[in-house]
Each structure stands twice: as C-alpha cells, then as structure tokens.
Amino acid sequence: MNSLGSIFSFISKDAVNKIQIMVTHQNGENGDKYETLQSMVKYELDNNLVDLQRRAEHPESGCRTLLRLHRTLRWLELFLEKLRTSTEDSKTSVMCTDAYNDSLAQYHAWIIRKAATMAFCALPGRAAFFQTMNVGSTEQVVAMLVEAIPFISKVYEITEELYKQHNLLELP
Numbered sequence: 475m476n477s478l479g480s481i482f483s484f485i486s487k488d489a490v491n492k493i494q495i496m497v498t499h500q501n502g503e504n505g506d507k508y509e510t511l512q513s514m515v516k517y518e519l520d521n522n523l524v525d526l527q528r529r530a531e532h533p534e535s536g537c538r539t540l541l542r543l544h545r546t547l548r549w550l551e552l553f554l555e556k557l558r559t560s561t562e563d564s565k566t567s568v569m570c571t572d573a574y575n576d577s578l579a580q581y582h583a584w585i586i587r588k589a590a591t592m593a594f595c596a597l598p599g600r601a602a603f604f605q606t607m608n609v610g611s612t613e614q615v616v617a618m619l620v621e622a623i624p625f626i627s628k629v630y631e632i633t634e635e636l637y638k639q640h641n642l643l644e645l646p
C-alpha cells in the first residue's frame with residue numbers, strides 16, 4: 475500500500491489502525507482469549523464486550539474491528555481473482571472499483587466511497603502493479619494467486635459462518 479503513493483494513505487491508516495486494535499487485544503491481560511477467532515467471539519459475547527445495537531461502550535471490540543477486516547478480505551478476494559484472470563489490457567482501477575462496489579462499498583458512507591473511488595483511479599496499470607507486487611513474471615504472479623486465493627476464500631468462509639451463527643454480521 476505504501477509503495478502505491480500517498481493518495482492511499484487514508485486507506486492504509488485505517489487498516490493499520492484496525493490491525494493495531496487487534497494486536498493490542500492479543501497483547502492485553504486477556505490475550506489468550508484472542509488466540510483464535512472462536513475464542514475471541516465467545517469471550518467478548520460472554521462478557522458483554524460487544525456493542526450489538528449501536529456504538530457505545532465498546533467501540534474497539536475485537537468482534538466489530540475484525541468484522542471490518544473480514545469485509546475487506548472479501549474485497550481482496552474479489553480483486554485478486556480479477557487480477558488472476560485479467561489480460562494485458564485489463565485496467566487495475568476498473569478491477570479494483572468493481573471488487574469494491576461488490577463488497578465493501580455497501581458499508582461505507584458516500585464520502586468514503588467517493589474518496590476510495592478517486593484513489594483507485596491513481597492505481598498503476600496492470601504491468602506496473604504486478605511489478606509492485608514483487609513476485610516475478612506475470613506467470614509467477616498468476617501462479618502465486620492460484621495458490622493464495624483458495625486460502626483467502628477459506629478464511630473468509632470460516633469467519634462469515636462464525637459471525638452468522640452469532641448474529642454478528644451487522645455490528646455497528
């Protein structure tokens with residue numbers, strides 16, 4: 475993200491902030507409860523540490539923070555799948571925007587959607603983007619994506635199912 479330029483910094487700051495919240499939970503006195511997704515959900519729900527209706531006493535619960543990252547993972551899955559099947563003349567900005575509109579956008583306010591869509595227009599073309607990924611030739615990038623995407627999908631599915639079981643998919 476950093477190598478894509480400062481226009482992406484408002485996006486990466488939010489990601490870093492949310493990851494930091496999760497790290498702080500893991501390093502806290504109840505860190506052992508944050509070793510797995512399942513133990514985190516159980517611990518926070520059993521101890522009323524999640525704001526279920528509106529943001530109030532627990533704006534940084536692990537459950538709501540991870541939900542934002544989980545939704546972002548869906549964007550990543552869609553974007554990488556588009557990259558995997560792209561051709562030389564495919565545009566990264568279009569692939570990224572389409573993936574965003576089909577995932578994260580529905581959860582974002584108008585102003586965030588506009589800012590994100592503008593940032594996507596500044597993405598480098600496909601060839602330069604692949605170089606930024608620093609994986610090697612186009613064939614090597616595609617091979618890496620073929621290997622990586624199923625793991626991303628699996629993590630997404632497990633989280634989605636767990637959150638569905640506990641009615642956590644719309645946390646404020």
Ligand SMILES: CCCCCCCC/C=C\CCCCCCCC(=O)N[C@@H](COP(=O)(O)O)[C@H](O)/C=C/CCCCCCCCCCCCC
Pocket residue numbers: 475478484485486488489542543545546549570574578582586590607646
């Ligand atoms: C093989 C590598 C290929 C590409 C690698 C890209 C790696 C991307 C890593 C992180 C992506 C950005 C994470 C953004 C997290 C957004 C979480 C979120 O939804 N936050 C919003 C809601 O939070 P709360 O207010 O409820 O706490 C928040 O309002 C959003 C703020 C920032 C805007 C987010 C725009 C998201 C765009 C997603 C993708 C952009 C990446 C483009 C680069 C390829």
